[in-house]
Amino acid sequence: MDTKAFKRSLQHSENYHRKGFGHQVEVATQLESEYQSDLIQQIRDNNYSLVRGDVTIKLAQAFGFCWGVERAVSIAYETRKHFPTERMWITNEIIHNPSVNQRMREMEVGFIPVEAGQKDFSVVEAGDVVILPAFGASVQEMQLLHDKKCTIVDTTCPWVSKVWNTVEKHKKGDYTSIIHGKYKHEETIATSSFAGKYLILLNLQEAEYVADYILNGGSRDEFLAKFSKAISAGFDPEKDLERIGIANQTTMLKGETEKIGKLFEHTMMKKYGPHQLNEHFQSFNTICDATQERQDAMLEIVEQELDLIVVIGGFNSSNTTQLQQIAIQRGLTSYHIDSVERIKSENCIEHRQLNGELKITDNWLPEGKIVVGITSGASTPDKVVEDVIEKIFQMKTTEALV
Numbered sequence: 319m320d321t322k323a324f325k326r327s328l329q330h331s332e333n334y335h336r337k338g339f340g341h342q343v344e345v346a347t348q349l350e351s352e353y354q355s356d357l358i359q360q361i362r363d364n365n366y367s368l369v370r371g372d373v374t375i376k377l378a379q380a381f382g383f384c385w386g387v388e389r390a391v392s393i394a395y396e397t398r399k400h401f402p403t404e405r406m407w408i409t410n411e412i413i414h415n416p417s418v419n420q421r422m423r424e425m426e427v428g429f430i431p432v433e434a435g436q437k438d439f440s441v442v443e444a445g446d447v448v449i450l451p452a453f454g455a456s457v458q459e460m461q462l463l464h465d466k467k468c469t470i471v472d473t474t475c476p477w478v479s480k481v482w483n484t485v486e487k488h489k490k491g492d493y494t495s496i497i498h499g500k501y502k503h504e505e506t507i508a509t510s511s512f513a514g515k516y517l518i519l520l521n522l523q524e525a526e527y528v529a530d531y532i533l534n535g536g537s538r539d540e541f542l543a544k545f546s547k548a549i550s551a552g553f554d555p556e557k558d559l560e561r562i563g564i565a566n567q568t569t570m571l572k573g574e575t576e577k578i579g580k581l582f583e584h585t586m587m588k589k590y591g592p593h594q595l596n597e598h599f600q601s602f603n604t605i606c607d608a609t610q611e612r613q614d615a616m617l618e619i620v621e622q623e624l625d626l627i628v629v630i631g632g633f634n635s636s637n638t639t640q641l642q643q644i645a646i647q648r649g650l651t652s653y654h655i656d657s658v659e660r661i662k663s664e665n666c667i668e669h670r671q672l673n674g675e676l677k678i679t680d681n682w683l684p685e686g687k688i689v690v691g692i693t694s695g696a697s698t699p700d701k702v703v704e705d706v707i708e709k710i711f712q713m714k715t716t717e718a719l720v
């Protein structure tokens with residue numbers, strides 16, 4: 319499929335929208351009342367810190383809703399206003415935050431049902447309005463919805479589209495796209511659908527395995543088994559690693575994406591020599607600013623004297639998990655929660671560990687004076703952060719009274 323030509327024709331279709339519908343002002347008021355927080359603004363204005371009783375809260379200097387998330391949620395709200403009675407669907411979660419997705423359901427936006435791991439688009443009929451989430455959608459899904467004559471409202475973040483343009487460039491130059499990302503993540507599924515040949519790598523360890531294969535060869539069967547879910551159809555590691563380009567899922571750990579890029583640059587230089595490098599290697603910076611800023615702020619806050627840090631964001635939120643990983647690498651006690659409900663009244667907390675499992679920890683708030691770091695992922699409303707901070711204050715006040 320000529321994905322570039324398809325995208326171009328889609329963009330000219332009258333059934334395709336990728337901007338709002340002129341209701342920004344009304345929607346902004348609604349979004350503010352549902353998701354913003356006076357307390358958080360107060361902490362921001364107070365140099366990102368607040369003391370109440372025994373508790374000092376330190377907020378990261380960059381956290382919470384990024385520009386792309388604000389934009390996508392706002393377009394989704396506008397879409398409902400513009401089409402108040404039409405049947406409306408979304409192909410996936412709009413962003414990875416449970417409270418925002420719940421609001422979509424309340425606005426009668428249906429989620430495409432998934433049967434045995436496959437989306438069932440038979441529920442969608444001609445004339446229905448279908449929202450594509452901030453991560454985008456695969457080109458095959460877009461084509462299917464276009465063929466069904468739906469009205470498509472595309473909220474894909476422009477930073478994500480920038481990565482799609484990058485893999486299109488790789489494809490044009492006959493380079494294999496090496497995508498630093500998670501092969502099951504919606505954004506990476508969408509990105510790989512625009513690529514020609516591709517290989518998705520989760521981390522530096524997997525990249526080192528591939529770099530070694532490029533330089534020294536290895537077992538082809540082992541390679542194909544190891545990456546069976548993360549390669550394009552018919553991938554041939556002997557031929558398809560001769561010319562490579564780097565791309566990424568926008569919310570991966572920034573430092574890791576950079577290391578992977580450098581590793582492959584050196585690998586190709588070693589194999590083909592510096593004069594031939596451009597023939598065999600391409601790299602464009604596709605780390606988004608929001609990811610960069612939130613991770614940099616996290617790297618700063620973990621250097622402060624904190625007793626613990628609470629990382630707030632959806633459990634399937636990749637960028638939130640990366641923030642948690644920074645805390646763990648630093649050896650700081652950290653708890654990743656997705657809402658205030660994870661904090662139980664009897665000083666116990668249910669939190670997500672890096673391996674994805676939930677754990678319950680008792681007596682997580684130390685007695686006496688404490689300094690608590692707080693950050694939140696790019697899809698977490700400030701209201702959710704406020705609820706968590708208020709709960710911590712409340713628990714420590716109760717402790718002082720006992």
Ligand SMILES: C/C(=C\COP(=O)(O)OP(=O)(O)O)CO
Nearest residue numbers: 413414452569635636637696697
């Ligand atoms: C939409 C988006 C980022 C917003 O945060 P999310 O938490 O929704 O997504 P992710 O971190 O990728 O799992 C894709 O860059």
Ligand code: SF4
Nearest residue numbers: 384386475477568606
């Ligand atoms: S994290 Fe970056 S790429 Fe993702 S939605 Fe936000 S601005 Fe866009």
